[in-house]
Amino acid sequence: MKALRYFGPRDIRCDSMDDPTLQSDRDVIVQMEACSICGSDLHIYHGHGFSTDVGFCVGHEAVGEVVETGRAVQRLKVGDKVMMPAAVGCGACRSCLAGNVIHCEFGAGACYGLSAKLQGVQAEAFRVPAADMNAVKIPEGVSAEQALMMTDALSTAWFGARNADIRPGASVAVIGLGPIGLMAVDSAFVMGAHVVYAIDPVEERRELARQSGAIALSPDEAVDVIREATRGRKVDCVIEAVGLDATVDLALRLVTRRGTVSVIGVQQSRRYAFPLERAFAAGLTFRIGTCSVPEELPALFPLVQSGRLRPERYISHRLPLDAGAEAYRMFEAREAGVIKTVLTRP
Amino acid sequence: MKALRYFGPRDIRCDSMDDPTLQSDRDVIVQMEACSICGSDLHIYHGHGFSTDVGFCVGHEAVGEVVETGRAVQRLKVGDKVMMPAAVGCGACRSCLAGNVIHCEFGAGACYGLSAKLQGVQAEAFRVPAADMNAVKIPEGVSAEQALMMTDALSTAWFGARNADIRPGASVAVIGLGPIGLMAVDSAFVMGAHVVYAIDPVEERRELARQSGAIALSPDEAVDVIREATRGRKVDCVIEAVGLDATVDLALRLVTRRGTVSVIGVQQSRRYAFPLERAFAAGLTFRIGTCSVPEELPALFPLVQSGRLRPERYISHRLPLDAGAEAYRMFEAREAGVIKTVLTRP
Amino acid sequence: MKALRYFGPRDIRCDSMDDPTLQSDRDVIVQMEACSICGSDLHIYHGHGFSTDVGFCVGHEAVGEVVETGRAVQRLKVGDKVMMPAAVGCGACRSCLAGNVIHCEFGAGACYGLSAKLQGVQAEAFRVPAADMNAVKIPEGVSAEQALMMTDALSTAWFGARNADIRPGASVAVIGLGPIGLMAVDSAFVMGAHVVYAIDPVEERRELARQSGAIALSPDEAVDVIREATRGRKVDCVIEAVGLDATVDLALRLVTRRGTVSVIGVQQSRRYAFPLERAFAAGLTFRIGTCSVPEELPALFPLVQSGRLRPERYISHRLPLDAGAEAYRMFEAREAGVIKTVLTRP
């Protein structure tokens, strides 16, 4: 089969690969219908992945159809249309049984496409381990592209908004307007925000946020404009969707007394200079982490089915799988207009 | 001055009356700018009020301007534009200080316009007792008519939706589409409902709910349509905004397992035949009561200022105060098109 | 094997019965170590069960050891010490996967020992269907008797206290001091109640509540004493653990404004005369239903392990299984000193 494989920094390309096979009777094989590229895939593209492996298949966002099932699989059958939450759990530990796969006691952080250990999903087909846990049937009224957006990006955005303690009537700021930030804007409105300030240096992305009803600002002007608009009060809830010290700093400057900062940008800082004294005076909640997709789906499915959330709006490019090398290049170059790129079965 | 006075069943009319005067140094006098007629005013109109008094001024929903203040008033001054929450508290007991005026320890349920004891607000001017508590300055960006809708109807609708435990993604039904029910539909959407079923026998009211995005149903069809649409699951949250045993019954038939019924329709039943056995099997929450307006305003003000809630949409008629008799007649006759009637200073 | 079988009203006795066998590869067979008699077993004893079957084995509270497992069982093995939550779910539907077995979409209310369809657990051995869901390993530090109390009674008591919205500092009343009511008293204290009024007509049971720190009252004196002690305010939270209209009535008379009534007594009333008018004025929450045991265990296990909850205190009698007929007779006669009776493997 064909698959996008990592051969070294900035060298991910579509190449032949052995077809996936069942390795346990709890696995299924899924034929990919669509997959997408996530910001975190760029870490691997840049050669900063967690593995020294070469040649493995990348990607962790996909939907498709079950084509083979292990004997112990109970809830899936051949022909089922499924989406794969990005993080993979064992399906049997206390965390997984509670829906919290990212803190699986036996494989915390396990994810497709990080090494040869668990091949990625940017391929014509792929193996899903502990499939009763890790493959979710796409319900009626949810399109394949919508489900694809829920495997990671929309779920993370929604979780980030939940973590920000958004109450109906709240004021919200979102820092970083990639697909996740843009969907965090939409999520904040669904949760009842009366205003959302959307902050990003790129005008094109700010324009998308404006179309969702946000007040769009560049990082340079954000503090001054928000202070003035709120008469110094600042905002109740801030969602940081970038992952840099500077944006965490900005979040802490924008939040009001007794407000909440929710950090969902992937963080690599080990010694961020946190202003404890100021936070103590303001009385803040600082919440940080990423989502377990299965926990978010019960709320997201009906919101997508009813059209209140329309994640497919942020798909900017649709290319065949064998254009994967070009897709990665465009994404990495932040070419104009690239928000979310979907790759389809050739 | 002129005032709408109650002279007997179906005889409320505009007549002369003594100007109001301060009775305590914590009072203020307010010159009415606009007032409105509430469904509960009809109890008095029908002669079922709580008092045998005759000649008193009616009404409890009004906005206006402070024209005189008692010496102990601290937070208001002449010229302030104010709205008056419908229920009146002492402003000093533990309940009032916590914002819960309807359970004021010294005057629970006190309300304008029920008897000669506290004259109503459908008059050119009126007295507001304990005014630091009972008159609220209208913030910038809120119109007089919007504030008027918040004195009672919108606050009650919002409270009813809060009481229904609406979470983002929930399914909701609202029974009864008077102004409060219609604003409960809007409130449910602001709180993140993915669908709202709006139920009323009058097509004209259903059409207003449809314009808000609801699926409108007659009471006859509601159970069947909702069961089918939800595949037997029924809805997470039901708001009852009528006040009859039959509508409470309908609410309990529409709610899903572990769902919540919120009753805000004014109840007069002392022995409603509650289906305990069925409720026990389903595991329900049944919440009932009315709102303390001051508690709802911190969320409502920004939502109205930002246009996410537009209560003024439900004002169907604007008449001068001296057309009050006609306004009551039309309202009581449920004439076509009458939703909310506002009376203005002549 | 020996089992307690129902042969007609007031005729439950220990008799021979075929050994249980696996009926699905998801089942396990458990050898009983201890089982107990629940108040709801008396419905069957009185001939008011849900079935016309005769000869079936009764009982739904048991602990024991796995002695045989179906091939598809993943999380249990022979030799495991297990407790069986009283309600049985399919283990695969959306409700079960969320831990809510009592609203299992395919078998809501399924329970051991109600008919020949699913034999009871008051036997030397019994079959557990969908065992990965319906049998829970007893963790270290929890005794067999403690686990037995958690299969139904303690979990229900804890759930009832949770449903009563008990916040630290709350005042609480518990109506009905059977084992569940007594453990609701203890649960209320663990949740931070500053006072618990414990109400029952039987002095012996009141004495047990006193030993837990409660103020014990007879139903006759409860309203007056509580009104006086609270200066008319009444209590924040009431737990009804009886299941009669009269005790629901008492609960609604004892609860303060904005308080919560939690009904966990099994209800058979279809037309309870609910005082809507009074409840509307007070602004109440009325919550009713029973627990899904697996949802309560994450909080209960550590509280029992640490000794903060000691459910074994309410075991008043320990008899061998073959004294079952006598045990039922004593329990039904409400003989002095009978609180909870445990039957052990002979």
Added chain:
Amino acid sequence: MKALRYFGPRDIRCDSMDDPTLQSDRDVIVQMEACSICGSDLHIYHGHGFSTDVGFCVGHEAVGEVVETGRAVQRLKVGDKVMMPAAVGCGACRSCLAGNVIHCEFGAGACYGLSAKLQGVQAEAFRVPAADMNAVKIPEGVSAEQALMMTDALSTAWFGARNADIRPGASVAVIGLGPIGLMAVDSAFVMGAHVVYAIDPVEERRELARQSGAIALSPDEAVDVIREATRGRKVDCVIEAVGLDATVDLALRLVTRRGTVSVIGVQQSRRYAFPLERAFAAGLTFRIGTCSVPEELPALFPLVQSGRLRPERYISHRLPLDAGAEAYRMFEAREAGVIKTVLTRP
């Protein structure tokens, strides 16, 4: 009158001072009955206060009797026994009216005894501004010493425990066993903690925590012992009651995935090296700030009245006001046995 006055670093002593007088008709004068020394008083003692004033009266924890009232005071009269929350609000802004005096829009952080602007309460008498807000009548059943402990220390401890998201059944660690930390241990148990690890380098303080039921540990052993006792899981909730980078670090090392760290120790760090990467992986809530005393009292009063919280246990010394210099010296020297020192009217 006599008062404890600050004359320079390590020079606080009892000296004569002008009697306090009303400065606004919203003030009252209180005759001190008892006052106490807080850890934050040491900042002033060390000469690190916020003011260059000399000669001002210190202290912010006191109870006493109203002896004079301004004309606009509505809720207090001469003879009332009152406690003074440590932070002082204007009593009229939106924050104050909501009970949040520490974020008073016109005087955030205002406190007695920091400068000559608002004299302290370690004196025979003192002035209370905006007294309807800033003096609270001591309810029946609460002793003067208990009320004194609630003016700051117990309220802060309780708030810190609330901020830690303690649910019944939770595991908790408290770092720092001064009076606030010790009362945080007690608060955690009232909120339903099944275990509390109490951490301090001083054995004498650990012994007090043990008497409350905690497992007491030195900072050196805490990480290892807790990891082992919880099988690597660590604790759900951590309360930091010291205010150093090292103790915040320890808190972040002790908290489990999805757990909460609550920081109540007064923080002066502007650039604490926060381990964002680790916190992101664990999915943490980090909450920091101090309490507004009036918000905590509705829960605390009944808990103290009923004896579930006994803050007076931590009063180790009772001295007359004119022994104030010695009291400060002992406190600063951390002399054996000194936990909380109360100074009484001579």
